[in-house]
Amino acid sequence: MPPLNxxxxxxxxxxxxxxxxMIILEGLENTTALIRPSRGLDxxxxxxxxxxxxxxxxxxxxxxxxxxxxxxxxxxFLIEDSFRLAALIYISGVSKKFPDxxxxxxxxxxxxxxxxxxxxxxxxxxxxxxxKVLMAGGNVHSExxxxxxxxxxxxxxxxxxxxxxLARDLLLDFLLHDKICGGALQDFWRQKQGV
Numbered sequence: 001m002p003p004l005n006x007x008x009x010x011x012x013x014x015x016x017x018x019x020x021x022m023i024i025l026e027g028l029e030n031t032t033a034l035i036r037p038s039r040g041l042d043x044x045x046x047x048x049x050x051x052x053x054x055x056x057x058x059x060x061x062x063x064x065x066x067x068x069x070x071x072x073x074x075x076x077f078l079i080e081d082s083f084r085l086a087a088l089i090y091i092s093g094v095s096k097k098f099p100d101x102x103x104x105x106x107x108x109x110x111x112x113x114x115x116x117x118x119x120x121x122x123x124x125x126x127x128x129x130x131x132k133v134l135m136a137g138g139n140v141h142s143e144x145x146x147x148x149x150x151x152x153x154x155x156x157x158x159x160x161x162x163x164x165x166l167a168r169d170l171l172l173d174f175l176l177h178d179k180i181c182g183g184a185l186q187d188f189w190r191q192k193q194g195v
Contacts, residue, residue, distance in 0.1 A: 017076075017079060017080075017083075017153060017156065018149060018150070018153050020080060020083065021083055021149060021152075021153075022140065022141075022149065024056075024083050024084070024087050025130070025134070025140040025145065025149070026140055027048075027049075027052035027056075027087065028087055028090055028091070028134055028140075029134060029138075029139070029140045030045055030048050030049055030052065031049050031052070031090075031091055031094065032094060032134050032135060032137060033045055033137065034046060034049050035094050035095060036101060036137060053088075053091065053185070056084045056087055056088060057088075057188065059080070059084055060081060060084050060085070060088075061192075062077075070161040070162070074161065075160075075161045075164055078161065078164035078165055078167070078168045079156065079164050081168045081172075082164060082167045082168045082171055085168065085171035085172055085174075085175055086116075086171055088175055088181075088185050088189070089112075089116075089171065089174060089175050089178075089180075089181055090131070090134075091185060092175070092180065092181040092182070092183055092185050092186060093108045093111075093112075093180050093181065094108065094135065095183060096108075096180075096183075102135075105132075105135040105136075108135075108180065109128060109131055109132065109135075111180050112131075112180075115174060115178070116170070116171070116174060122151065122155070123151075123152055123155045126148040126149075126151050126152050126155075127152070129144075129148050130145060130148050130149070130152075133145055133148075172189075172193075175189055176189055176190050176193060176195050177195075
């Protein structure tokens with residue numbers, strides 16, 4: 001159930017993508033807390049982060065280039081793959097050593113604009129605002145994030161299998177080839193994909 005116990009609007013019964021996305025956002029909140037300039041290394045957060053990244057990679061291992069059917073289950077795989085790939089892109093981007101945390105975060109968001117975030121659309125504005133809250137060290141269970149995620153869910157359910165295939169492929173290509181993703185995760189997925 002979403003925080004605030006707000007209605008899902010047009011979302012179908014048993015729609016769990018909200019919860020799936022919130023789990024990913026919790027992992028990204030932990031990642032951000034671990035990476036942001038702080039007083040010292042938190043071993044508990046580091047262990048959580050390692051498990052989170054391993055789980056993302058393990059779940060993406062079953063990813064196929066061309067899902068065999070344009071069906072609801074295969075659409076669901078594409079959506080979940082898209083969430084996971086976006087999480088890996090976020091982790092890759094914020095893992096860079098920024099001399100100035102806020103300035104580095106602003107540059108990262110600016111870099112994502114023309115390629116992954118269309119802020120002329122309400123979904124793009126929601127994604128940008130979620131990223132800003134995450135990077136500022138905000139709580140993913142805040143009312144603010146909950147409202148943005150609910151708005152995204154309303155939009156996400158309107159997208160077709162083809163839309164999600166395009167989104168998943170775009171995110172994978174970005175992870176594999178964009179300089180902002182350079183590092184261990186990009187190297188791992190480039191090797192997995194034979195790039």
